Amino acid sequence: MGCASGVVSNVNGMDTNAWVRRHKEQLPGISPKLWKPLFAMLEEKRKNGQGAVGFDAYEDLQLKTENEVTTVLYTGTETIQPSSRIWIARHVFGFEKETLESQIEADGGARKQLLQLLSQRDPDFGALAAKAQKKKNETGADGVSALTLLLRDRIWEVSEAYQLTVQKDDGSLGVVCNWYVSDAITHLMTHSPNPNTRIRLFFDMTEDTPLAYTLFWNIQPIESNQTLTRDYLQDLQSPIEREMLYYAYFPRTPDADRLAFLQNSLVKEPDPTPPPAAPTATKALATNGRKGKKTDRQPPPPSRVFLPAREGKYKVYSPDLVPKIFGESAASARMELIKDIASADIVWTAQRTEVHGKVYAADSELVENFVTVFPNEEALTLREQFLESVYAVHGIPGRHPSGSIANEGCGTIGAEWYPQSFNLNTQAAAFVCEYWEREAKKKERKGAESNSWIVKPATGTRTAGVSVSHNISEILRQMITGPKIVSKYINTPALVQGRKFELQVLVLVDSLNPLRAYYAPDLIVPAVAPLPYIAGSTDPKRHITSTSEGDTVVTLHELKRELVAKYKVKWNEVLERVAGVIFAGIRAGSYRMKACKGAKGIYGAQVMLDDQMRTYLLGFSNEPVIRGEGVFGDVSGFLFVEGAEEEERKRWEKQFVLLK
Secondary structure (H helix, E strand, C coil), X not given: CXXXXXXXXXXXXXXXXXXHHHCCCCCCCCCHHHHHHHHHHHHHHHHCCCCCCCHHHCCCEEEEEECCEEEEXXXXXXXXCCCCCEEEEXXXXXXXXXXXXXXXXXXXXXXXXXXXXXXXXCHHHHHHHXXXXXXXXXXXXXXXXXXXXXXHHHHHHHCEEEEEEEECCCCCEEEEEEEEEECCHXXXXXXXXXXXXXXXXXXXXXXXXXXXXXXXXXCCCXXXXXXXXXXXXXXXXXXXXXXXXXXXXXXXXXXXXXXXXXXXXXXXXXXXXXXXXXXXXXXCCEECCCCCCEECCCCCCCCCCCECCCCCCEEEECCCHHHHHHHHHHCCCCEEEECCHHHCCEECCCCCEEECCEEECCCHHHCCCEECCCXXXXXXXXXXXXXXXXXXXXXXXXXXXXXXXXXCCCCXXXXXXCCCEEECCCCHHHHHHHHHHHHHHHHHCCCCCCCCEEEEECCCCCCCCCEEECCHHHHHHHHHHCCEEEEECCCCECEECCEEEXXXXXXXXXXXXXXXXXXXXXXXXXXXXXXXXXXXXXXXXXXXXXXXXXXXXXXXXXXXXXXXXXXXXXXXXXXXHHHHHHHHXXXXXXXXXCCCCCECEEEEEEEEEECCCCEEEEEEECXXXXXXXXXXXXXXXXHHECCCCHHHHHHHHHHCEECC
């Protein structure tokens, strides 16, 4: 439905001016002469009881299909002058990403509209849909129909999203992502960098419950029988950004020119700049007493730094991490949790805290006691920074960045123990090239590795917001909800009880200079996927691991026994590989972290094995997963306390193994 004339009316007691004031933050960019027509159109919809306007209501627009290409024509008799016509498109299908398949199966009307829309956008889709519909009695890996799987895979070409801040049941605020598909007309307009229309999401807040619509209006003259065009990438200015996100809307294999444009853009990108080399990066050279003679022997490392021995308990300030990590087991004969940071011996928190002008857990030069956070530790614990650290220090597999630090002691150049990863905020072009190269290899030979990727929030450390996909549209669309890291999915994971798993490993960093770190092999916690692993499944519960009490719990003993029996491997060999990748990862992060006299780090490493027992480091968290009684006392005592009993020291030395 289009409207060109202004109408002043009332809606639920709200006049035009009041309506404009309520929507003033959404109206900039829309010509003021269109505000009253828009108000009148929304009023007409409410009077007629229409929740939204469908395509059949667009009186002056018509679809035209020629040579299997569908376009939208303006069929009015008079030329539309710029900013003189506005249309409202309804949202035909709203969904939650996690339950998309079940929603498609349950909503027959939406399924029919999606089939029609996708067939009109892509002539080849119709044949695929017809083939899928014939397989009525066949289901995919999760018992879902072939047609639903096809729609689930292709819906991302026509999906958009918006985020709302809502109040949770516990009173806290959270962000909810709402995915939607708007009316077919908005997806059938011809793409053009110089369009004659502009499009925008709009919330009608006239009533208590806001209603979301998509508006589009003309920004150039449109003559009778002229095709409507829109710029699907209207918010992007950079040519390379426009090229790479083009595939979110049109996931077609790029022709030679498009692929060359993407590849040429990578040449101009600077190689990762390595951080300054730390003293521990290379072997120290020392004379052995004879002039000119050099050896590879390093000078003895400085002794470890502890809190002085005392009677009574040491005071620990930790309003967040200790209660969350250790729970009720945080009680210790040697440590006491307190609420006053000023009198604490140990500050164990992820929060930035200031007392009397001194910043704890942030700037080591101002700290007079012990803290468990190194300055700049985000280089280790945040995904986007850890990615940069790994490739800057160890190099990119198959590539030798100029000036990168030599990979001494860690095998060949390239961190092959770290799944190939890209920061979509800065490296989307490189990802798109890699994706299409892998697609080409799949077509060249059967049995080629699946082109699946795991998408994670760039700033997170946990599994919230993580998804798995082989669809480039779906992967790129996830950028709508914030910065993302995309990593190559390990398609042949090792399994325990038929489920995918990760190893959650407790890591203690005693010093950065020299680098001295430990891991606790007997405290490893298996994180197991809730459902059995099935290759090709889209169910996140088969891919995303968890240590929650409600999910499947596998003990370390059960894991060791099954791995040894099933994969014919010795557990000590597995531990050696696990320790190796963890140390390489800490070494990478340590170059950007700041050495600190009073700081010691406590982290959780996530490690994965494939069915060949190759070991991969997925990342680190400052909230390690720990199970068992007395661990808090052991960890805090080992790191901080001087003068422990000899028997206790021996137990700790067995429990916490030096990483090399």
